[in-house]
Amino acid sequence: MIQVAVLGYGTVGSGVVEVIEKNKEEINKKSGEELNIKYILDLRDFPGDPYEDKVVHDVNRILDDPQVQIVCETMGGLRPAYDFTKRALLAGKSVCTSNKELVAAHGPELIRIAHENKCNYLFEASVGGGIPIIRPLNYSLTAEKIDAITGILNGTTNYILSKMEKEGADFADVLAKAQEKGYAEKNPEADVEGHDACRKIAILSCLMSGKNVRAENIYTEGITGITATDFIYARAMGKTIKLLGKSVNGEDGFYAMVAPFLISREHPLYMVNGVFNAVCVHGNMLGDSMYYGRGAGKLPTASAVVSDVVDCARHIGKVIMCFWDDQEVALADMERMRRRFFVRVDAKREREAIAAFGSVSVVEADVSGEFAFVTNEMSEKEFNEKAEAAGIISRIRIEE
Ligand code: HSE
Numbered sequence: 221m222i223q224v225a226v227l228g229y230g231t232v233g234s235g236v237v238e239v240i241e242k243n244k245e246e247i248n249k250k251s252g253e254e255l256n257i258k259y260i261l262d263l264r265d266f267p268g269d270p271y272e273d274k275v276v277h278d279v280n281r282i283l284d285d286p287q288v289q290i291v292c293e294t295m296g297g298l299r300p301a302y303d304f305t306k307r308a309l310l311a312g313k314s315v316c317t318s319n320k321e322l323v324a325a326h327g328p329e330l331i332r333i334a335h336e337n338k339c340n341y342l343f344e345a346s347v348g349g350g351i352p353i354i355r356p357l358n359y360s361l362t363a364e365k366i367d368a369i370t371g372i373l374n375g376t377t378n379y380i381l382s383k384m385e386k387e388g389a390d391f392a393d394v395l396a397k398a399q400e401k402g403y404a405e406k407n408p409e410a411d412v413e414g415h416d417a418c419r420k421i422a423i424l425s426c427l428m429s430g431k432n433v434r435a436e437n438i439y440t441e442g443i444t445g446i447t448a449t450d451f452i453y454a455r456a457m458g459k460t461i462k463l464l465g466k467s468v469n470g471e472d473g474f475y476a477m478v479a480p481f482l483i484s485r486e487h488p489l490y491m492v493n494g495v496f497n498a499v500c501v502h503g504n505m506l507g508d509s510m511y512y513g514r515g516a517g518k519l520p521t522a523s524a525v526v527s528d529v530v531d532c533a534r535h536i537g538k539v540i541m542c543f544w545d546d547q548e549v550a551l552a553d554m555e556r557m558r559r560r561f562f563v564r565v566d567a568k569r570e571r572e573a574i575a576a577f578g579s580v581s582v583v584e585a586d587v588s589g590e591f592a593f594v595t596n597e598m599s600e601k602e603f604n605e606k607a608e609a610a611g612i613i614s615r616i617r618i619e620e
Contacts, residue, residue: 221255221256221538222251222253222254222255222256222289222290222533223254223256223258223287223288223289223290224240224255224256224257224258224284224288224289224290224291224529225257225258225259225260225261225282225285225288225290225291225292225473226257226259226260226261226291226292226294227261227282227291227292227293227294227295227301227304228261228262228293228294228295228296229260229261229262229264229266229271229275230262230294230295230296231518231521232294232296232318232345232518232521232522232525233260233262233292233294233295234518234524235294235518235519235521235522235525236292236294236522236525236526236529237257237260237271238518238519238522239519239522239523239525239526240255240521240526242259243526245515247526247530248558249535250486250530250534251529251533252533252534253275253507253533254465254533255290255533255611256276257271257274257508258285258287259274259275259276259281259282259285259288260274260275260276261275261276261277261279261282261408262275262277262417263277279300279304279307279359281340282308283304283308283311283313287311289313289314289501289532289533289536290313290314290315290316290475290529290532290533291304291305291308291313291314291315291316292315292316292525292529293305293308293315293316293317293318293319293322294317294318294319294522294525294555295319296318296319296321297319297321297322298321298322298325298554301317301319301322302322302325302326305317305330305341306330306333309330309333309334309337309339309341309543310333310337311337312337312339312450312537312538313339314334314339314340314341314342314410314532315330315334315339315340315341315342316342316343316344316345316493316525316528316529316532317341317343317345317346317525317528318343318345318346318421318521318522318524318525319343319346320343320346320347320416320419320420320423321344322341323419323423324346324419324420324422324423324435325435326358326359326368327341327343327423327432327544328426328544328545328546329543330546330591331542331544332546332598334539335539335593338537338538338539339532339537339539340532340535340539340540341542342528342531342532342533342540343423343528344352344524344525344527344528345521345522345524345525346418346420346423346547347373347420347423347424347426347499348371348373348497348499348513348515349375349497349513349514349515349516349517349520349521349524350513350514350515350517350519350520350521350523350524351497351498351499351512351513351514351515351520351524352442352511352527353424353499353511354423354427354525355527355531356501356509356511356541357424357427357428358427358502358540358541358542361503361509362499363501363503363505364503364504364505364506365469365505366428366469366470366501366502366503366504367468367469367470367502367503367504367505368466368467368469368470368501368502369421369424369428369465369466369467369499369500369501369502370464370465370466370467370489370499370500370502370619371417371420371421371464371465371466371489371497371498371499371500372463372464372465372489372492372496372497372498372499372515373416373420373421373423373463373465373497373499373515374411374414374417374420374460374463374497374515374516375494375495375496375497375514375516375517376398376403376405376408376411376412376416376495377411377412377414377416377417377443377463377496378462378463378492378493378495378496378497378515379398379403379404379494379495380394380395380398380404380412380443381443381446381460381461381462381463381480382424383397383398383582384446384448384451384461385451385454385455385460385461386457388448388451388452389448390447390448391443391444391447391485393474395408395412396547403495404563412443412444413440413442413444414440414441414442414443414463414478414479415440415442417440417463418435418438418440418465418478419435421438421465421466421476421477421478421564422434422435422438422466423440423469424465424467424499425467425474425476425549426544427542427543427544428438428467428469429469429474429549430543430544430545431544431546431547431548431549432544432546432547432548432549433467433474433476433546433548433549433551434548437476437551438476438477438478438551439476439477439478439554440477440478440479441477441478441479441480442463442478442480443461443463445480445614446461446480446616447614449564449587450564450614450616452585452586452587453562453564453583453585453587453592453619454482455581455585456584456585456586457482457484457562457583457594458484458485459482459483459484459485459618460482460483460490461481461482461483461616462480462481462483462489462490462492462619463478463479463480463481464478464479464480464481464489464619465477465478465499466478472552472556473550473551473552473553473556474549474551474552475551475552475554475557476551477554477557479617480616480617480620481616481617481618481619482562482616482617482619483619487619488500488510492512492595495514495515495517496512496513496514497512497513497514497515497516497517498510498511498512498513499511499512504566506524519585551578553606554600555599555600556599556600556601556602557599557600558597558598558599558600559597559598559600559617559618559620560595560596560597560598560617560618561595561598561615561616561617561618562583562592562593562615562616562618562620563577563580563592563593563594563595563596563607563610563612563614563615563618564590564591564592564612564613564614564615565590565592565610565611565612565613566589566590566591566611566613567588567589567590567591569591569610569611570591572609572610572611573591573593573610573612575609575610576606576607576609576610577593577595577596577606577610578596579596580593580594580595580596581593581594590613594618603615
């Protein structure tokens with residue numbers, strides 16, 4: 221029997237316990253041994269909960285128990301999750317986590333410590349919730365040189381943008397309703413400002429490069445500036461607006477960014493709506509492959525954590541390879557990235573805009589007092605210089 225401990229009995233932690241209980245037959249068969257939840261660490265007590273007698277408040281009960289071989293870290297945040305994870309790994313206990321903040325900040329160090337101690341640090345649930353994406357990158361696409369990853373990596377913002385598109389509503393109204401219904405956090409900053417998607421594309425960029433890409437070095441723009449009027453133009457162009465995390469490993473360097481993009485109906489991510497996430501991976505031999513599913517929520521996320529538990533159970537005393545070392549990737553200067561831009565200017569500045577941008581494709585939509593257009597392909601640097609001369613209202617990048 222393999223003894224498991226769960227750190228944090230919140231949404232994901234209680235989901236892990238539920239998945240292990242509900243699917244115990246399948247899970248035990250696939251693990252090759254029976255799994256047993258021996259401890260649940262939480263500050264709170266849970267009177268009446270079927271697992272109430274497993275709840276402990278002192279992490280040392282778990283770390284000092286040699287019977288515990290696998291720990292699920294579902295606490296979230298950097299502290300104390302970092303210290304508990306490190307101590308568990310140093311004690312030779314594998315750790316499975318949903319904590320993207322910790323993985324993005326300390327991934328290579330924790331993987332190294334795990335391997336030095338003949339155990340594993342697995343993090344399938346840290347990106348895309350229940351969608352298998354970490355394991356495909358680590359195991360299935362090993363024959364590929366991955367040149368690009370593009371993903372809808374945040375359910376909250378995708379829900380908000382989908383609603384804005386469908387209802388013609390403004391950002392603030394949709395956010396308020398999403399908060400009322402519990403779809404968006406009371407403090408939605410990490411989601412709407414793109415920080416959550418940034419951590420996730422950082423993790424994917426690390427697995428793509430095998431080196432370390434720091435989240436704080438990734439250009440990140442959220443969706444707070446997107447308006448109902450932007451969606452009127454998007455519809456007129458046969459496009460929609462999505463918050464994308466992108467990494468490109470091209471001839472001129474490694475780029476990574478998070479920002480809202482206009483995407484066309486033909487784009488594989490166009491149909492990804494509501495809280496769903498999807499990740500498109502481009503390999504140099506395979507071409508495109510796409511991974512789609514529930515990117516958040518109790519049971520989908522817990523299912524991914526438990527899939528890691530099964531993997532750890534199958535590899536007790538053995539290291540599961542993960543190519544992510546701590547050498548930093550020098551990110552290419554994002555000002556050199558080339559693309560087309562959708563631009564809105566005050567109607568009175570049409571001549572200045574044309575003088576600055578040259579030939580443009582005018583976008584006709586039912587919006588008065590504005591001149592809107594799509595630029596030719598240019599670098600971000602060129603765009604910023606021209607935009608300053610033209611005095612633009614807003615711009616959205618176009619994903620081709
Ligand atoms: N806040 C995240 C989201 C949860 O909205 O996608 C899953 O990481």
